[in-house]
Amino acid sequence: MAEYSPARYVVLGLIARHGAMTPYELKARVEDDIQPFWPILHAQLYRIPPELAQAGLLREEAETTGRRRRIFHLTDAGRAALARWLADPDTPEAETRDPAQLKLFFADLGDPSDIVALANRQAARHRTWLAHYTSLRADLAPAEDSRQRSRARLLRLGVLHERAHAEFWESIAADPEQLDDPVSRPPSRPSP
Amino acid sequence: MAEYSPARYVVLGLIARHGAMTPYELKARVEDDIQPFWPILHAQLYRIPPELAQAGLLREEAETTGRRRRIFHLTDAGRAALARWLADPDTPEAETRDPAQLKLFFADLGDPSDIVALANRQAARHRTWLAHYTSLRADLAPAEDSRQRSRARLLRLGVLHERAHAEFWESIAADPEQLDDPVSRPPSRPSP
């Protein structure tokens, strides 16, 4: 029942929340907030708004002088389409593409030492993201408005996600042969 | 430094592990084992092997009668390319595309009740995957060969991942306004 691709709703949603914008500004906001759960290339953010304007969901206001910026406003049709999408709880499955998991899956075909190097890199990477999300959460004003809460919720999931992955890769690095089974024990509490 | 796309290495890896195969068999194995961390459309699995044969990494053996199957064998060059890829610990970032997180992010622009319906669906979905991975793990022979361990490791990550997400969405469903902060408390231990 989704009428448009998710990236289209990202554009509608950001304009609905922050007001009329140029593709350039969309790009910055996507990079800041949305990249972690829906990556969009910058070129897409120049392709999509004109297309949505064509469909009547946005209205373009073009500068003809200087930087010739293209500013896109939300129309009532756009707002309605966004509301319909938000009201539909039936979403497609999430997709993950993780080359590191791929390498781990095929690790038995390579040298046993590869796995340790891989796991160390991955653990460091996930720890970095974890620290990043944690600090963003700390900076977040404990404001009671619903926008802050939206952001806070997603940051919380980011923290849970990165923590789980960081701990996983650390356990692989520590015990590449995986002779015991750390999954049944609670995280962060190594057995005595 | 990756010479080929990850999907190419999936093909090489599966043939390296299980021996020469048809695209049809590749399709089945990808669906069973690889889909969760690297989705590949079935059409891709008919496009990629001929291309890798062109590059000398596979060798095609075509039936000319009956079902006219195309069986692809790994060459020494293919085995070497796979080993080089596995030995490189420097992998691209993982990418996630989760429409549900997108809807949650923009939830403040919709009706407050949407969020509960969304969260309930997501919680159920992740619980289902969690049960699936858990049962696959239980069925896994505790064999000491490295192939079984590869599979077991990934299933463990799957379990951790689905558990984190299931608990997250359950907490959203239970408390959509998110007035408290469940992240600092250990999972599965609701406060008194």
Next chain:
DNA sequence: GAAGGTATGGTCTCAATGAGACCGTGTCAA
């Protein structure tokens, strides 16, 4: 006040992937 760096703002192209329609062959059971 000219030179260069950087942020702003955007267009374009080619390749690759996504999404799925469509088409045959063999096997087995009713």
Next chain:
DNA sequence: TTGACACGGTCTCATTGAGACCATACCTTC
């Protein structure tokens, strides 16, 4: 003997990926 179903594959069109390329404005520093 025909229909269902698993097997095995090809094809096409639209969308996205990846990144090169271009121009304007501002800001510093020599």
